[in-house]
Amino acid sequence: MSLGEFDLIAKYFTRTVTRAALGVGDDCALFATSPGMQLAVSSDMLVEGRHFLPTVPPQRLGHKALAVNLSDLAACGARPMAFTLALALPRVDETLLAGFARGLLALADAHECELIGGDTTQGPFNICITVFGEVPHGQALLRSGAQPGDDLYVSGTLGDARLALEAFRGTVALDGAAFESTRLAMEQPQPRVALGMALRGVATSAIDVSDGLLGDLAHVLRRSNVGAEVWVDALPRSAALHAMPLTWQRECGLAGGDDYELVFTAPPQNAALVTASALSARVEVTRIGSVTAVPGLRLLDRDRQPLTNTFGSFDHFKS
Amino acid sequence: MSLGEFDLIAKYFTRTVTRAALGVGDDCALFATSPGMQLAVSSDMLVEGRHFLPTVPPQRLGHKALAVNLSDLAACGARPMAFTLALALPRVDETLLAGFARGLLALADAHECELIGGDTTQGPFNICITVFGEVPHGQALLRSGAQPGDDLYVSGTLGDARLALEAFRGTVALDGAAFESTRLAMEQPQPRVALGMALRGVATSAIDVSDGLLGDLAHVLRRSNVGAEVWVDALPRSAALHAMPLTWQRECGLAGGDDYELVFTAPPQNAALVTASALSARVEVTRIGSVTAVPGLRLLDRDRQPLTNTFGSFDHFKS
Numbered sequence: 001m002s003l004g005e006f007d008l009i010a011k012y013f014t015r016t017v018t019r020a021a022l023g024v025g026d027d028c029a030l031f032a033t034s035p036g037m038q039l040a041v042s043s044d045m046l047v048e049g050r051h052f053l054p055t056v057p058p059q060r061l062g063h064k065a066l067a068v069n070l071s072d073l074a075a076c077g078a079r080p081m082a083f084t085l086a087l088a089l090p091r092v093d094e095t096l097l098a099g100f101a102r103g104l105l106a107l108a109d110a111h112e113c114e115l116i117g118g119d120t121t122q123g124p125f126n127i128c129i130t131v132f133g134e135v136p137h138g139q140a141l142l143r144s145g146a147q148p149g150d151d152l153y154v155s156g157t158l159g160d161a162r163l164a165l166e167a168f169r170g171t172v173a174l175d176g177a178a179f180e181s182t183r184l185a186m187e188q189p190q191p192r193v194a195l196g197m198a199l200r201g202v203a204t205s206a207i208d209v210s211d212g213l214l215g216d217l218a219h220v221l222r223r224s225n226v227g228a229e230v231w232v233d234a235l236p237r238s239a240a241l242h243a244m245p246l247t248w249q250r251e252c253g254l255a256g257g258d259d260y261e262l263v264f265t266a267p268p269q270n271a272a273l274v275t276a277s278a279l280s281a282r283v284e285v286t287r288i289g290s291v292t293a294v295p296g297l298r299l300l301d302r303d304r305q306p307l308t309n310t311f312g313s314f315d316h317f318k319s
Numbered sequence: 320m321s322l323g324e325f326d327l328i329a330k331y332f333t334r335t336v337t338r339a340a341l342g343v344g345d346d347c348a349l350f351a352t353s354p355g356m357q358l359a360v361s362s363d364m365l366v367e368g369r370h371f372l373p374t375v376p377p378q379r380l381g382h383k384a385l386a387v388n389l390s391d392l393a394a395c396g397a398r399p400m401a402f403t404l405a406l407a408l409p410r411v412d413e414t415l416l417a418g419f420a421r422g423l424l425a426l427a428d429a430h431e432c433e434l435i436g437g438d439t440t441q442g443p444f445n446i447c448i449t450v451f452g453e454v455p456h457g458q459a460l461l462r463s464g465a466q467p468g469d470d471l472y473v474s475g476t477l478g479d480a481r482l483a484l485e486a487f488r489g490t491v492a493l494d495g496a497a498f499e500s501t502r503l504a505m506e507q508p509q510p511r512v513a514l515g516m517a518l519r520g521v522a523t524s525a526i527d528v529s530d531g532l533l534g535d536l537a538h539v540l541r542r543s544n545v546g547a548e549v550w551v552d553a554l555p556r557s558a559a560l561h562a563m564p565l566t567w568q569r570e571c572g573l574a575g576g577d578d579y580e581l582v583f584t585a586p587p588q589n590a591a592l593v594t595a596s597a598l599s600a601r602v603e604v605t606r607i608g609s610v611t612a613v614p615g616l617r618l619l620d621r622d623r624q625p626l627t628n629t630f631g632s633f634d635h636f637k638s
Binding site: 038044048117126208 | 363
């Protein structure tokens with residue numbers, strides 16, 4: 001942290017640190033993992049225009065910046081512990097900072113995840129968060145564990161964030177309620193931390209859906225050396241998305257991106273445990289297909305007839 | 320990591336990971352600290368025009384991006400373990416990426432510090448590194464431990480990075496050799512990792528000099544509730560800086576910034592241990608003053624007469 005006007009930023013983020021032996025203000029933050037635990041680490045960088053729109057309310061932006069990182073911990077089944085925040089801002093904007101800090105710290109408190117350090121500087125708007133969690137040794141949910149015959153599940157609903165983005169782009173018109181609910185999904189996703197932890201020992205693999213179901217599921221299939229069939233019309237959708245034409249429902253659900261739901265696999269004999277995990281985590285879980293020994297991804301319609309995969313995965317880097 | 324053209328970036332940074340149980344490529348990286356060790360974490364964000372000039376060779380930039388983070392570990396006496404890299408680039412520039420990765424990974428190898436994860440995205444050029452080290456429980460060097468009567472030391476030389484910056488700005492003319500040597504100090508600082516580790520149990524406090532000696536020393540004095548006298552003309556300087564007028568020598572040495580040397584305190588009875596630590600770490604260490612019970616910072620000239628402190632601390636945020 002350098003001297004000067006930007007030091008003012010610190011006041012929005014300075015709190016009493018309890019978990020870290022040493023928090024914000026020394027050269028490093030110090031903390032320890034418990035015996036038998038592994039540290040899970042993930043880092044995400046958010047850039048205006050790529051990962052969020054200039055129209056996002058600062059409080060929701062603060063929430064989302066941490067949420068996308070917590071979602072990575074959730075996908076590993078790790079319990080959140082702490083995070084660092086590096087922030088570049090073109091100028092000190094107290095309204096933005098106050099709202100951003102409020103949203104960020106509210107989500108941090110909800111998950112008992114402490115801000116332990118970071119950096120602030122002047123520059124084009126950029127948010128980089130690195131998050132730390134812990135998971136019992138050998139129990140992390142990985143992308144590589146899916147087995148042929150496993151059931152394929154997803155949490156929550158898919159496609160709302162993409163629908164909201166298209167509404168902002170003007171390619172679709174939504175009524176007021178649909179716009180607000182899908183916008184909330186885009187701007188304030190709920191990381192499935194409790195579900196991820198509950199699925200330790202239950203799921204065989206997991207990933208969070210950030211780039212779109214097809215793209216993210218492909219990572220799991222490649223790492224696990226398996227294939228899958230996906231029941232496209234069984235994908236869980238909000239009422240707002242349900243009101244759209246079927247092609248939109250499929251496109252947003254399969255390739256929407258920015259969902260931050262968990263897609264995971266579990267053997268059929270664990271179906272009751274999956275249901276119990278979902279109940280304990282208070283989130284809906286829907287079975288959307290099966291893992292197959294045959295490689296590749298097969299999309300089936302409501303009559304279990306094959307669909308051609310013509311869906312691109314949401315890409316932050318497409319212009 | 321999102322799909323698309325920017326995935327190509329990964330090829331420059333993908334290596335076999337040995338320390339982490341799980342490295343680049345899953346939702347999180349997993350690793351464990353050894354029993355009795357604390358994790359030391361630091362995060363720094365570098366922005367073009369603020370922390371580096373567009374003229375910097377990519378290899379030196381890769382070196383520096385990691386070096387400034389390793390310098391924070393050094394200031395805590397922590398042994399480097401691993402780091403994450405988040406990178407925003409306006410476009411995929413293979414020449415830049417190849418050079419950047421070469422410099423970054425060469426320094427990482429030199430310190431056995433593994434790249435275990437990260438993120439890449441399109442956006443204004445921004446480099447955010449979070450570094451992890453370990454230090455035996457309770458042995459981290461802190462800013463808060465300086466005691467009245469302690470000797471005050473600094474490693475290496477101070478002021479070269481500032482002198483190079485002024486040469487780039489055109490406010491000073493340097494001959495070719497002086498320009499190259501000071502430019503190297505600015506663009507390729509050497510983090511004092513070995514010295515920091517050797518000073519565990521020897522030094523009472525430490526900080527790395529990133530914003531300028533006066534500004535950084537002030538953090539130590541405030542945290543330790545002590546004061547200091549600094550022998551301004553005893554500050555270690557390069558031959559290039561020595562050739563400048565005395566006011567320049569003092570200004571660059573006291574308030575230059577971007578030095579990434581360690582300033583630390585140790586009781587007089589540890590003087591021989593300080594010397595031995597410096598020898599083992601193969602870096603010069605110079606005594607530059609004393610810690611006092613009287614608060615505040617007093618600058619003394621070569622006749623030990625008080626100088627008025629008219630030196631600002633280098634500020635990344637001054638326009």
